[in-house]
Amino acid sequence: MKTKFKALAGLLFAIGLVTTASAQRANQALMNGPLKAATSQEEIQNLKKGQKYAKVCMECKSITVKEIADEKEAAALCHDGGTMHCDSCKKEVRVKRGGPRGNIITSTVEYVNSEGKECMFIVPIPKE
Numbered sequence: 001m002k003t004k005f006k007a008l009a010g011l012l013f014a015i016g017l018v019t020t021a022s023a024q025r026a027n028q029a030l031m032n033g034p035l036k037a038a039t040s041q042e043e044i045q046n047l048k049k050g051q052k053y054a055k056v057c058m059e060c061k062s063i064t065v066k067e068i069a070d071e072k073e074a075a076a077l078c079h080d081g082g083t084m085h086c087d088s089c090k091k092e093v094r095v096k097r098g099g100p101r102g103n104i105i106t107s108t109v110e111y112v113n114s115e116g117k118e119c120m121f122i123v124p125i126p127k128e
């Protein structure tokens with residue numbers, strides 16, 4: 001029984017360490033920058049579940065770090081005509097696709113305000 005408890009404690013400790021280490025890696029990635037914005041449909045669509053990304057709002061000059069919850073979220077981020085909100089100023093932003101249709105590599109994604117001006121961008125944060 002005692003050994004089992006020890007093993008469990010060790011496991012929990014290990015999980016704690018892993019989490020801290022990955023948080024450190026994310027911080028490191030931010031510190032080591034520069035990180036580039038994802039501007040093509042391919043880059044945004046390929047964001048995987050658990051991938052962290054920064055949502056940069058130019059309207060209120062804020063950065064919100066988010067995590068992709070599922071594939072649907074990545075798809076929504078590059079869905080032409082779709083909308084999302086800045087977590088800080090709550091302004092609505094519209095997804096605007098450009099470039100040749102049907103080619104996810106050259107198809108561009110922009111986030112525009114009600115005047116059609118680019119006002120937000122997404123920066124994937126590398127895992128390590």
Ligand SMILES: [Zn+2]
Pocket residue numbers: 057058059060061062086087088089090091
């Ligand atoms: Zn904002």
